[in-house]
Amino acid sequence: MTAVLSAPPAAATEEGGLLLTVAGVEEAAPGIRTVTLRRPGGGLLPAYPPGSHLVLSCGDRRNAYSLTGDGMAAPEYRISVLLCPDGDGGSAFVHALQVGDAVVAAGPRSAFAPVSTARHHLLVAGGIGVTPMLSHARAAARWGRSFELFYGHRPGAGAHRAELADVCGPRLRAFEQAAGLLDALGAALADQPMGTHVYVCGPAPLMAFVEETAAGLGWPGDRVHAERFSAADLDPGEPFVARLARSGGRVPVPAGVSLLAALEAAGVAVPSMCRQGVCGECRLTVTAGRPLHRDLYLSPPEHASGDAVMCCVSRSLDDELELDL
Amino acid sequence: MTTALPGTAERVARFPFPFAADTYRYSTNVEPARRTVPTAAGSWGDRVLDVDAAYAAELELRREVLQRDPTRCSQLPHMRVAAWDALMTLLPELAATYPGAMSLQQRGDRWLWRNDLIGSSTSFVPGDEDSLPGGPLRLLGSQIQEDVVLLDQREGSLWADAGLVTFAADWSMGFDVGMRFLEVHGPVPRVHEAGVVQRAEQFLMRLQPGEQYRRTNWTMTVDRRLDSSTETYPEWGRDRRLVVDDPALPDRLHLRVEVQHLLRLGVSNAVCFLIRTYLLPLRELATVPEWRRRFAAVLAELPDDMADYKGLTLYRGAAVDWLTAG
Amino acid sequence: MGALHTSVPRWPAEIPAVDPAGRAVALLAFGAAGKRLLTAWRAAVPERTPVWSHVVDRADDDSLGLLARQVAEARVGWRLMLAGPEVDVLAARSVAIGLGVLDAEIRMVVTGAARKRVFCPHCRGTTETAAPVAAEVPCAGCGRRLHVYGHVSRRLGAYLGFMADAEEVA
Numbered sequence A: 001m002t003a004v005l006s007a008p009p010a011a012a013t014e015e016g017g018l019l020l021t022v023a024g025v026e027e028a029a030p031g032i033r034t035v036t037l038r039r040p041g042g043g044l045l046p047a048y049p050p051g052s053h054l055v056l057s058c059g060d061r062r063n064a065y066s067l068t069g070d071g072m073a074a075p076e077y078r079i080s081v082l083l084c085p086d087g088d089g090g091s092a093f094v095h096a097l098q099v100g101d102a103v104v105a106a107g108p109r110s111a112f113a114p115v116s117t118a119r120h121h122l123l124v125a126g127g128i129g130v131t132p133m134l135s136h137a138r139a140a141a142r143w144g145r146s147f148e149l150f151y152g153h154r155p156g157a158g159a160h161r162a163e164l165a166d167v168c169g170p171r172l173r174a175f176e177q178a179a180g181l182l183d184a185l186g187a188a189l190a191d192q193p194m195g196t197h198v199y200v201c202g203p204a205p206l207m208a209f210v211e212e213t214a215a216g217l218g219w220p221g222d223r224v225h226a227e228r229f230s231a232a233d234l235d236p237g238e239p240f241v242a243r244l245a246r247s248g249g250r251v252p253v254p255a256g257v258s259l260l261a262a263l264e265a266a267g268v269a270v271p272s273m274c275r276q277g278v279c280g281e282c283r284l285t286v287t288a289g290r291p292l293h294r295d296l297y298l299s300p301p302e303h304a305s306g307d308a309v310m311c312c313v314s315r316s317l318d319d320e321l322e323l324d325l
Numbered sequence B: 001m002t003t004a005l006p007g008t009a010e011r012v013a014r015f016p017f018p019f020a021a022d023t024y025r026y027s028t029n030v031e032p033a034r035r036t037v038p039t040a041a042g043s044w045g046d047r048v049l050d051v052d053a054a055y056a057a058e059l060e061l062r063r064e065v066l067q068r069d070p071t072r073c074s075q076l077p078h079m080r081v082a083a084w085d086a087l088m089t090l091l092p093e094l095a096a097t098y099p100g101a102m103s104l105q106q107r108g109d110r111w112l113w114r115n116d117l118i119g120s121s122t123s124f125v126p127g128d129e130d131s132l133p134g135g136p137l138r139l140l141g142s143q144i145q146e147d148v149v150l151l152d153q154r155e156g157s158l159w160a161d162a163g164l165v166t167f168a169a170d171w172s173m174g175f176d177v178g179m180r181f182l183e184v185h186g187p188v189p190r191v192h193e194a195g196v197v198q199r200a201e202q203f204l205m206r207l208q209p210g211e212q213y214r215r216t217n218w219t220m221t222v223d224r225r226l227d228s229s230t231e232t233y234p235e236w237g238r239d240r241r242l243v244v245d246d247p248a249l250p251d252r253l254h255l256r257v258e259v260q261h262l263l264r265l266g267v268s269n270a271v272c273f274l275i276r277t278y279l280l281p282l283r284e285l286a287t288v289p290e291w292r293r294r295f296a297a298v299l300a301e302l303p304d305d306m307a308d309y310k311g312l313t314l315y316r317g318a319a320v321d322w323l324t325a326g
Numbered sequence C: 001m002g003a004l005h006t007s008v009p010r011w012p013a014e015i016p017a018v019d020p021a022g023r024a025v026a027l028l029a030f031g032a033a034g035k036r037l038l039t040a041w042r043a044a045v046p047e048r049t050p051v052w053s054h055v056v057d058r059a060d061d062d063s064l065g066l067l068a069r070q071v072a073e074a075r076v077g078w079r080l081m082l083a084g085p086e087v088d089v090l091a092a093r094s095v096a097i098g099l100g101v102l103d104a105e106i107r108m109v110v111t112g113a114a115r116k117r118v119f120c121p122h123c124r125g126t127t128e129t130a131a132p133v134a135a136e137v138p139c140a141g142c143g144r145r146l147h148v149y150g151h152v153s154r155r156l157g158a159y160l161g162f163m164a165d166a167e168e169v170a
Ligand code: HEM
Pocket: B026, B027, B028, B029, B030, B149, B151, B160, B170, B171, B172, B176, B184, B185, B186, B187, B188, B191, B196, B197, B200, B201, B215, B217, B218, B219, B273, B309, B310
């Protein structure tokens, strides 16, 4: 135990991600596969706020799946994935995993954490949207937060029903008919004490129902939290070529590699500090081509003029970007 | 630890000299943590928590300050999980950095913390306030030289909702607790117009679980006074004037550098802000010719509003004179 | 000091309207000028929206207790509107926020900013004064001359004061 504990949290986000092995696969419900992941050598995995994703490399794409634990550092991560025959292939990849397979994941990402000042947490899950809610419910139970969970699923297809009943006790309200769920939700949203926050994850119509009903009942947006799997912050970007105007060099920038890293690898020294697009150190002058700005440093007019680029995060809209280097 | 009392040599060798140029302006100067920075006299920066030869003395000082003024540790009720999270993140970090001297072990529900450097040991049940009188932040503050602020994230902002700060450079944790990040920085000149703190907040709000960054900040302090908080200003304010004509000025005036770490805690989603304060008297700083020249240049050039805000106005001329006379 | 960007509240130049999204509205006004604003708000509240409304002299234990009880009964969808001198509005906002109300649920208008509470970090006392920012006021707790600083705590509803002559004294 001690040895594991003294691993500094830095190991949490090993650059290049976490190498994991599949330690278990089971059927959570028809078409839903629960996969348990561990470190090959054992040991604790990084803690995460409830509602976080694990970003798995699934063949040539990266997909985000909700972690279903309470978020405390533990030896395993679990995800539950619904097979989507028409999806992008990520779910088929996960469903094909066998015990012993190796997978690569980025550290957990949080975008759907509980609000710490909330007096009460109203959790709403539809179908496979239950996965982040299982995490929320577990953490809420562990820390003694006031909560209840509304869970709608198809008859007999309720993933994690038994675990949820265990974790939530009478705070679980499960529905096998959409109409029943929506009626109960409408009534609940109309009568919550000040300080309540609502969290929803599920099919688009359920999310829309909660958001619209809440808005209609006067809930401010700050109390309504909808989980949308967005790929925005995972975007590795398109490949392009950096042309060096003064030295005449050409540096290819592959997807997933920053312009700064590509220049450094090519032996071009560029000052840098944060590598996050905020400090202003790595600014380069653009002499041709249109930059794709992803930084927070340059002002909107500077972004519009297109003659400078923060090379640690920004890329190119065109196939080539010419730099004053 | 076998290190003897810190002589000039060690203090200088480990000093995080913050100036990369002859002029200084505010910027969102964040960089990844744990990267060693070579300086003209040595290096710093390979660790998040830094124990040096002043360890026991500074912890004792913190204990005294807290005893006189418990409001230096302020925590709003909803920061309970974050406070435990900070403790359970930073004690293992400390043990990993000083494995011979400290350890954290689990025995059933209870965790045992042992620290041979100060000969202390304690046990507690994480999440159970009754098992730890004083609470997690007070225990944490009794083991690390760093001050701690915990920021909650909600309503599109960060909120400084808890902290244990006994070594503040001219501000008050007790007054600031509960403020938004931009409100905390309200008194700072220039940074709002320049977008520095807005960018900083955006950056911090995007930090992912386990990510760790750092930055430096600096000011000056008369004498080795770590507690130069607003609370005790009546005790130390006059020294800013008295030092000017004091022949001991080069020994009394210190460059004060804060190494500030910014960590996203995993369990609670709080941002943990660690402030570690290093003080180096001008006389020791001047033993490194490059530092002496550069600090003189920075001080001489610093715009008046920034010098005023940092409280340097009365003595900066005298400091520049001494630094450039040698 | 950076007057445009501080923790010092910047009150809107225009009187805020009643939030049409609110399902129930609480109006709390301090003093005569506050009462006039409250009356206008009351008239603007949509017909079937329940209104709780009170006019009081100042933010004291009684009136703040009244507000706290109203928040405790309120359901999400509720809005709070405050009108009156800054010192009272800040105190009421502090109570509401401490009970879980969000900035997004509160609209405020200030009828005067002369009176303020000044917190002394040296003795932790609070002094009421009409002194403007950057002026001096004697601390009611420790007697020190306090410089009224442009820094406001939403939690305390008070300005920071610090010893004005700390650098001059012998
Ligand atoms: C990237 C992050 C940050 C940046 C760029 C930043 C920037 C600054 C700057 C430029 C100053 C003026 C310092 C001086 O001249 O001596 C300052 C002061 C201060 N900062 Fe930050 N800061 C950051 C993070 C934080 C965090 C996380 C906290 C935690 C609450 C914090 C609390 C303060 C306080 C209390 C002051 C003193 C304000 C006063 O005079 O009352 N800062 N900061």
